[in-house]
Amino acid sequence: MSDHARAAVQRAIDELGYVPNPAARSLATRRTDSVAVVVPEGEDRLFSEPYFSGIIRGVSAQLAIAQMQLLLVLTPDEKEYARLATYLSAHRVDGVLILAVHSGDTLPDRLHELAVPTVLAGRRGQGEVLGHVRADNNGGARIAVEHLLATGRRTVATITGPLDMDAAQARLDGYREALAGTGITVDEDLIAYGDFREEGGRAAMRELLLRRRPGLDAVFAASDVMASGAVLELRASGRRVPHDVAVVGFDDSIVARHIDPR
Numbered sequence: 001m002s003d004h005a006r007a008a009v010q011r012a013i014d015e016l017g018y019v020p021n022p023a024a025r026s027l028a029t030r031r032t033d034s035v036a037v038v039v040p041e042g043e044d045r046l047f048s049e050p051y052f053s054g055i056i057r058g059v060s061a062q063l064a065i066a067q068m069q070l071l072l073v074l075t076p077d078e079k080e081y082a083r084l085a086t087y088l089s090a091h092r093v094d095g096v097l098i099l100a101v102h103s104g105d106t107l108p109d110r111l112h113e114l115a116v117p118t119v120l121a122g123r124r125g126q127g128e129v130l131g132h133v134r135a136d137n138n139g140g141a142r143i144a145v146e147h148l149l150a151t152g153r154r155t156v157a158t159i160t161g162p163l164d165m166d167a168a169q170a171r172l173d174g175y176r177e178a179l180a181g182t183g184i185t186v187d188e189d190l191i192a193y194g195d196f197r198e199e200g201g202r203a204a205m206r207e208l209l210l211r212r213r214p215g216l217d218a219v220f221a222a223s224d225v226m227a228s229g230a231v232l233e234l235r236a237s238g239r240r241v242p243h244d245v246a247v248v249g250f251d252d253s254i255v256a257r258h259i260d261p262r
Helices: 003-016 022-029 043-048 050-065 079-089 107-113 137-150 166-181 198-212 224-236 254-258
Strands: 034-039 069-074 095-099 118-121 156-160 191-193 218-221 246-248
Touching: 034 050, 043 050, 050 069, 050 095, 079 107, 095 107, 107 118, 137 156, 137 166, 137 218, 137 246, 156 166, 156 198, 156 224, 191 198, 198 218, 198 224, 218 224, 224 246, 224 254
Parallel strands: 034 069, 034 095, 095 118, 156 191, 156 218, 218 246
Antiparallel strands: none
């Protein structure tokens, strides 16, 4: 198109107030200018866990810069997967980001088979074949426990996340490695299993204090949310934090900044 013709078209657009039809453009380009963020959890977990809000906020900001839309989808159970996979495969989005994947999740494989561009926040296990981004969960946990040991604590417990999640398993592995690195034998009674929720942290802390090791002097919780629950339970039992029992969480989320002590 010549410069003269281009200028004439632009004048007509300005005079008529023309706005391109996104549906028609999508048919022509095979693009929707939208990305789906899939959270395989229910609403209660989505709104109570700062991990999700932080990622969604970051994704939304970057999509806005690229002038793209975010589609938020909750899939609380396996029966929703097939319907969602069919919906997403019909060229309704340009790509999918899946948060908080578990080892048995089948949705990523279904999307991969349907040629839907997919990225995971985390991974299902060490053999993950799909593109993914994750924190150094093992190294972070190891540093946290090494810090507790460096302050003189010796009976260090841990509260894990659900072990069908790679992040939770890696943080437990880091806990074990830190103890082994200083010659301390891992005491299985000091490992309490949680679920990344505050109440799960409280319940696990209660189990440790009442039935396992009431004399423990430190706790590494695999998330800040569980750490906050552990602190509440420690105080309810009369323990001072950190004087009697030191507590370290994981994530550096807003929860860590609003609990006392931070």
